[in-house]
Amino acid sequence: MLYLVGLGLSDETDITIKGLDIVKRASRVYLEAYTSILLVDKEILEKYYGREVIIADREMVESASDDILHDAQNIDVAFLVVGDPFGATTHTDLILRARSLSIPTTSIPNASILSAIGATGLQLYNFGQTVSMVFFTETWKPASFYDRVRENRNIGLHTLILLDIKVKEQSLENMSRGRKVYEPPRYMTVGQCCVQMLEVEGMKGEGGEGLGGVYGEESLAVGAARVGGRTEKFVSGTLKQLCESDEVLGGPLHSLVLLGRRTHELEHDYVREFAVDTEVWDRIWKRDYEGQT
């Protein structure tokens, strides 16, 4: 049996009782370590589980999945995924490969950022499609997120924006020379995301909201850090304000929610507690959000 076990969002104690039981008795245990990360190291997990954990990087999962699945017709293999097992496409792919090898599969759900983001106080019913933001470079600024945010905002919905992480990446130079030397991990911050969003709006839109754009410097948003963890932190404000929020938010992982206009009074009451500047928040809320449908 192949078990896909969700680990939740924060530390070693976020695994479920059912999940931990499987980890303890599986023949091999892999940890998927490139679409998301826990806030604790592999060593802490190993100590907690009382056993070895094999790190499965992108290369292994995408090109050596048969190693992971080896003999799983006869033995139990646990594949651990931060958050919920179905958060990333890769895992669907792994299950399809298991199916084609007649290996039965079971998944153990856990918290995902897609639902845990409800801790901002924003109603999950008011969210549209989720988008991702990648690190821009000088020459590569993919803006497909922009059209999807537009679709959400056209119908008044919030957008959860998941932020890029770069783990075990090679520099172009090392890659071209075939050197397996990896850069330090990088995690996009809410500040970087807001800067990139405003940059794209500047290129694609016509000067922001109300002028043909999708959003603007005064659009309201909530920055989230370490959701579900003991040091969880939220900051709400305008996109412009959140460009400067990294220090308040602290370490990774970060996510961002851009508000839609279709809001509920309870959302307002809840989210304004996190405002960088309550006066600004209230003024813009009243002007652009309150009572909109």
Place this chain on the structure above:
Amino acid sequence: MLYLVGLGLSDETDITIKGLDIVKRASRVYLEAYTSILLVDKEILEKYYGREVIIADREMVESASDDILHDAQNIDVAFLVVGDPFGATTHTDLILRARSLSIPTTSIPNASILSAIGATGLQLYNFGQTVSMVFFTETWKPASFYDRVRENRNIGLHTLILLDIKVKEQSLENMSRGRKVYEPPRYMTVGQCCVQMLEVEGMKGEGGEGLGGVYGEESLAVGAARVGGRTEKFVSGTLKQLCESDEVLGGPLHSLVLLGRRTHELEHDYVREFAVDTEVWDRIWKRDYEGQT
């Protein structure tokens, strides 16, 4: 401290290690028992936790929340919620009330149907807003879901439809006579949901998809039962076919996903495994979904 502890979706072993630790040491433990249910009884939870669990029905949470919060400035109170603590609006409300009483709060995330539905193989990035379907009566057929499904389908997105549950409801007669006699619990099935959806399409649309309607008898969907549980079951087919799927799906809880046209090949490969009739599925997929953007 008020702890909102997510219980996950299925049985007593879906709680996290962190959550169980809190339940074991809290002074009082409440179980929210009207927006969703676990597949096991309160007695099993009490035995597993080794302590008493107080059932919090809608009446208690909405009008006697101060009892729940009593003395939580000084002691720990655990409020258990099936799924994730932020799945229902009510809990946001409870936290706001705690805040106003200067009671600190912490939430322990867990699996929610909103992310666990990824087990259908449908990509969570391709979902729009989530809607709810309530039990229709002869005279009350609320159709607000219809416009939201339209919004999702206009931009090619899947829609998760959460199905009504009726727990501790009074008949009109008992209510009017003030008798606290309650009806047996009812859980909407995928079949009932599909029948109601087609009924509304018949009233509001103009004969289904392609003719001014939002969806039709041949729209593809996936019925899900007991997601995340050991007896989890999926059935895919047309809305017409799924009207008859209750026997195959088995007991509660059920949910439904109506597919959007913006699909990924991996989704196709995964979901067709669950098809009532693979020939029908493939024909409609090819005609209406494949390669659409």
